[in-house]
Amino acid sequence: MTPVTDTIFPKLQEHMENLSINDIPDIRKKTLQPLIDFIQNKLNTAQAVNINFICTHNSRRSHLSQVWAQASAVYYGIPNVHCYSGGTEVTALFPMVARVLEYTGFNIQKLSDSSNPLYAIKYSPNFHPVIGFSKKYDDDFNPVSGFAAIMTCSQADGGCPFISGAEQRIPITFEDPKVFDGTPEQEAKYMERSKQIAREMKYVFSTIKK
Numbered sequence: 001m002t003p004v005t006d007t008i009f010p011k012l013q014e015h016m017e018n019l020s021i022n023d024i025p026d027i028r029k030k031t032l033q034p035l036i037d038f039i040q041n042k043l044n045t046a047q048a049v050n051i052n053f054i055c056t057h058n059s060r061r062s063h064l065s066q067v068w069a070q071a072s073a074v075y076y077g078i079p080n081v082h083c084y085s086g087g088t089e090v091t092a093l094f095p096m097v098a099r100v101l102e103y104t105g106f107n108i109q110k111l112s113d114s115s116n117p118l119y120a121i122k123y124s125p126n127f128h129p130v131i132g133f134s135k136k137y138d139d140d141f142n143p144v145s146g147f148a149a150i151m152t153c154s155q156a157d158g159g160c161p162f163i164s165g166a167e168q169r170i171p172i173t174f175e176d177p178k179v180f181d182g183t184p185e186q187e188a189k190y191m192e193r194s195k196q197i198a199r200e201m202k203y204v205f206s207t208i209k210k
């Protein structure tokens with residue numbers, strides 16, 4: 001799939017162009033294949049593609065996955081894709097997540113200042129931003145049926161055996177950068193995880209046929 005130019009911010013587009021999907025191991029591509037199949041099947045039947053990325057706290061990996069998936073769909077011009085995120089409990093979007101996204105070219109606006117603030121995470125001048133905040137996976141903000149539930153951490157996958165309304169449940173887990181919080185490696189490790197997720201979401205949408 002060829003990217004659609006000028007649909008996302010220039011700095012973000014440059015970042016995505018520099019992500020090599022050839023670096024993804026075959027075993028990881030096999031893990032991503034059920035998500036590719038879900039998206040392709042929905043498009044083939046002219047249905048909306050609703051994807052809910054789920055982690056324990058909806059603070060780090062699930063948000064990174066949601067944002068990069070949405071941006072990748074627009075990058076490749078894949079229509080009618082709507083990405084969401086949620087947790088098994090509510091906390092807050094971790095500030096370092098917003099920082100690394102901003103560094104890679106997203107426009108981040110903090111819309112509220114509370115224990116669980118709202119963020120507008122904009123990836124394109126012409127598309128609605130992702131609204132980032134911590135919520136349960138079954139929050140009213142998220143779809144209630146016909147969606148793929150992507151389990152981004154093993155704790156949520158094991159601790160939440162049933163996701164009401166999910167058409168398909170797909171484990172695509174990532175290591176938690178939280179273990180580096182408060183260390184000199186924190187920012188680098190969050191950037192590393194963000195790049196991994198970005199690369200894998202780019203790969204997923206690069207394989208989709210419109």
